[in-house]
Amino acid sequence: xxxxxxxxxxxxxxxxxxxxxxxxxxxxxxxxxxxxxxxxxxxxxxxxxxxxxxxxxxxxxxxxxxxxxxxxxxxxxxxxxxxxxxxxxxxxxxxxxxxxxxxxxxxxxxxxxxxxxxxxxxxxxxxxxxxxxxxxxxxxxxxxxxxxxxxxxxxxxxxxxxxxxxxxxxxxxxxxxxxxxxxxxxxxxxxxxxxxxxxxxxxxxxxxxxxxxxxxxxxxxxxxxxxxxxxxxxxxxxxxxxxxxxx
Numbered sequence: 001x002x003x004x005x006x007x008x009x010x011x012x013x014x015x016x017x018x019x020x021x022x023x024x025x026x027x028x029x030x031x032x033x034x035x036x037x038x039x040x041x042x043x044x045x046x047x048x049x050x051x052x053x054x055x056x057x058x059x060x061x062x063x064x065x066x067x068x069x070x071x072x073x074x075x076x077x078x079x080x081x082x083x084x085x086x087x088x089x090x091x092x093x094x095x096x097x098x099x100x101x102x103x104x105x106x107x108x109x110x111x112x113x114x115x116x117x118x119x120x121x122x123x124x125x126x127x128x129x130x131x132x133x134x135x136x137x138x139x140x141x142x143x144x145x146x147x148x149x150x151x152x153x154x155x156x157x158x159x160x161x162x163x164x165x166x167x168x169x170x171x172x173x174x175x176x177x178x179x180x181x182x183x184x185x186x187x188x189x190x191x192x193x194x195x196x197x198x199x200x201x202x203x204x205x206x207x208x209x210x211x212x213x214x215x216x217x218x219x220x221x222x223x224x225x226x227x228x229x230x231x232x233x234x235x236x237x238x239x240x241x242x243x244x245x246x247x
Contacts, residue, residue, distance in 0.1 A: 069094065073094050165179055
């Protein structure tokens with residue numbers, strides 16, 4: 001690579017991840033603290049249901065599977081699963097499951113995007129950021145599907161190990177962009193756009209994802225004690241009649 005390409009490569013995979021993570025975390029906190037009334041998903045269900053049910057369910061089911069699949073697949077050390085399956089087998093499982101989830105998500109997201117773009121009523125009430133984030137997610141999803149043939153071509157699992165090693169070094173503050181020099185371009189573009197989504201996260205409707213994860217805490221909340229209210233009235237004083245009580 002030329003000196004400019006080397007610089008851009010090192011910036012994209014050594015520096016840019018930390019820029020995106022810092023903005024993602026601090027920006028989300030700042031928005032929650034300063035603009036809580038904008039912390040919502042801006043649902044358009046009241047305007048027209050149409051394909052929303054199918055599109056939303058397919059999209060959310062697919063994207064959640066892909067998110068946790070990427071999270072576990074990239075950040076699980078090789079030695080954890082090495083006694084059970086090889087790197088090549090793990091990659092084939094990831095490609096197959098990810099391909100199915102990606103196809104489901106693609107159908108759902110395409111329905112949602114078509115609804116936003118071609119329904120005049122919904123298009124008129126949509127923010128530009130709503131449409132922009134859907135377009136970026138759609139492009140990111142297409143890039144992910146494009147990587148599938150390249151993954152099949154490297155069925156020994158070496159590419160997966162390189163991507164995992166790079167991601168694990170990022171979270172342990174030991175970045176090494178040289179691991180991705182020989183990786184095919186769709187993987188690199190997929191990584192850069194994925195990090196950009198984290199960068200844009202606090203400034204879009206995606207912040208409602210935090211609320212979705214926070215609802216898990218509701219399961220572990222302490223019990224609320226509810227007691228009936230009794231008035232301490234002087235002896236012989238009649239209790240006030242309850243609303244709606246008969247005479």
